[in-house]
Amino acid sequence: MAISTSLLSLSCFLLPIVLSLVNVYAKENYYYNTKTPVLNEIDSCWRTKTNWASNRKALANCAIGFGKDAIGGKYGAIYIVTDSSDDPENPKQGTLRYGAIQTKPLWIIFQRDMVIALKNELIMNSYKTIDGRGVKVEIGNGPCITIQGVSHVIIHGIRIHDCKPSKAGLVRSTPDHVGHRQGSDGDAISIFASSNIWIDHCFLASCSDGLIDIIHASTAITISNNYFTQHDKVMLLGHNDGYTADKVMKVTIVFNRFASGLTERMPRVRFGYAHVANNKYDEWKMYAIGGSSNPTILSEGNFFIAPNDHNAKQITKRESKGNWKSWKWRSSKDAFSNGAYFIPSGYGSCAPNYTPSQSFVAVPAYMVPAITLNAGPLSCYVGRAC
Template structure:
């Protein structure tokens, strides 16, 4: 009989034979692509080239977690190109066998015991402590060791073909520069061990650990034709404990801790609560002058909030498509205007059901300014700024249109109607022309 590793290698060879050239790419090797000139904030200065300078010894094709970990090399800065073929599952052991939450649990942890220990009716509002919280932390650390994957500087990660998937992982670009992530589906960064926070939001809430992609202190990053979602374990199907939904997912893409010069293009963010956070704290004044981000030609579908929510950053939000489904009952807002943010929202298209008003698309917390122009609401022109001020002046301060800057780095800005059609056809993994 063939060994497990031999079977995996045989399967990989067959898979690569089927995949061949990436879909729609002709004879071009998209793994060597660099960010075009002027394509958003990531084109500023030296631009973004990722691993384009990698020599042949640092070009990898990976089909499992073990291969991906070896290629990432602990987040080293060596120029490298990593091509993902098929589905790579982060919740697997070194032999490729699937791991579930029970495999990570240690120290006597069980959800039943945890719920009994920290029930607010008996525990009160103090932060969880003691044996079950210690066991939860130890169990969470075991999962994090498997699923948190560091991405270093000068790296390109690209999916091969139209069905490349990284499942269950939390990709972290931490204090790294010059990174490209393209043509890849990022799916279900599932936290087995959420923590109960009694004082969160007044009623308490469950806090999860992993973003599918987290940029922390990262610079010159291009994210393109990526699809990110909770596919596999939607939070809405999770039970309710202590009167709150037992969340298993954090953000789809968070850009925090002084990250800067980021372009996110032609990507799809779907079926999620808190999609994208730019700036993680009102008190992080070191973020001033950073968090410069361009978001263009992306689709936000079935997203409850944070598409995006912004603190401090100069964010250019143009030619994006927003889709709120007819049965949406929990939509909160799309564009979040927070402390010292400077958002320019231009020529975006919003599709929403009849029970959602245009005023529901913008929410502000300590924000002072929002520039909007050329946006459409269910096919009709809409002035998001005027509507926000008219409907929310009783509870939120009026926003001015002067955000203090004018974008100079961007691709052609189409009408909202044109962009709407193009994004519907072309955003997401497997759709690079």
């Protein structure tokens, strides 16, 4: 009788564990081994459609978060890049720069695969989409993209890497204006005093400065489905600790893959608000999410894998003089692996104040490896779903 009682007690103890393991296996078996990709909310809006190539502008309806209203060139003509050359002062028709500086809305696509080595920073004008679907487009080994003082820009499906600082010189920003630029810092994408911006399904790596910088009161921005790798200071939100105008900044960072070889700033935030949701973090060398000057950060449903370095397990880093405990930094429904841990702070709600159209529900963290599996540029073929 004593043995039977012991076995019964042991079975009652083990049953929940066994059921939990079965549940985990079932989830992993479904989300990793299914032949059908598990799509996130943005991708499910357009990737299953076989007519994406003839209905490219439907992509503009698919953003979520603070950059939801970015329409890019939705109401403009299709402009086809046929020439990979670059002339910063007098760009030729058919080049990327010629399309990017036009004052009218344009949806910019590419005739074929191409590598574009810009001779100076590419200055974007408002109401532009750069759409790399269906081809392989690389921008690198020179200055890269500047989004300054404009609105409604979408950049999708572009590989941006090895960006270098530019020298001072003349750069055309509209068909009617050539200005003297002081030189860019070597960012992959610099967003300066701009709004309604959406960066989606891009590959970003190995640049001289940041991969994405969002500064000078830029706001209404979504960074989604991108693949970041091999870089030090990944993403900066906020100009400096004295630039209080960045309090208006609202950024959604969602469905991205922060892959190997990254050191810090995924993101680093000043003053503004960042909703960091459903991203996969494959280790980091210093920290993942940081900030200064009392930003508000909600980390929701992310999948964090800490590095093996026992000195770098902490996800968060605050740069302050000891007053950070009132800052609203929260972790909600995140998954932590290999000893990763998040230090929260502050009181009261820090939920994103989304409009109904911007709002979305973060998926459970265990789904994040599956829904970020296709982060970065996609292989899209005409007549097939991407």
